[in-house]
Amino acid sequence: MSKDGSVGFLTTRLDTIVNWGRKNAIWPLPFGTSCCGIEMMATLCSDYDMSRFGAEVVRFSPRQSDLLIVAGIINLKMAPVLKTVYDQMSDPKFVMSFGACASSGGIFNVYSVLQGIDTMIPVDVYVPGCPPAPEGVLHALLRLQDMVAKGETHSQRALAAKRNSGKVLRTTSL
């Protein structure tokens, strides 16, 4: 570091700097199906302001987003749609299960409701509550950022496993 405080150069590992970029620019895809969606909107709006953590660019296309926020009840007819949306997202992708219904089916333990989205797709963070408070969502986002930085999310682990198996030559997953 030079005398005026500006950083001339800095040494790091490629994985670390890439994950640092990923964790501070998470683009969420809002999959709001019921009242949890309203809380999600509140979290994105100015009072709680999710953009403080670099996650304000809400994308409605799965191909442009990293984080799938499943906010609300997923019934059995919606489940294949959710699976398709998840499959269309490009790696690495993260999933936040927002609220009781998405995490476990909530109070709807009946024939028509999926009992937790983790029966369908891998979930990285769960937010408890019915619906969760915005503070809880921000906490989950920060927790997810920690996981992304350490490469602990499901999709990063799967990529690393693929890399270590020798099938992929590249040393990092750009």
Next chain:
Amino acid sequence: MDVRKPIATNGGYWLPKFGDLWKTQIEALKAQFGKAIEEVRMPPDYPTDVPIVYVRKDEIVPVLNYLKTDSKMDYGFLADLTATDEQKEPRFEVVYNLFSHSSLCRIRVKVRVADGDEVPTAISVWEGANWAEREVYDMFGVKFRGHPDLRRILMDIRWVGHPLRKDYPLKGYQVFADAEPVDPTLLD
């Protein structure tokens, strides 16, 4: 419970407001259709908010048509069409909830149906009965004779069984990993 006591409803106590009107209407209905009216359950003799008229299955369309078009009745609005599983013979009751915009009162018409029997469709009286009858078919498996398009409306077309039947298990999940296939009959 005292069945003579009027039952509070969303619109307050309906009996003092509509009791006399209901009586004349039921009499006119009985005079018009005679044996087609199986049974009438009137408040306050029966604990109900509005009169329940049980109609023979085959006469239901003329009765509904009369209730809709006759100037004494004028029940122009089919508020709901649903069914119940009674777990006895005959198994199902198809329920028609009617509302009159001119006198602001309601009436309930029911048809008893055995499992596997067909009810004549009410589409000729109310176009909107189309989707309601599809829903009844989807949830209970009650078939409607003369319905032009009796398919499932809410559940996946691969679903087995009818979820609102009492013998359907509450947690009878049928999870499909891939999306619902398009019905080939709907394609151009």
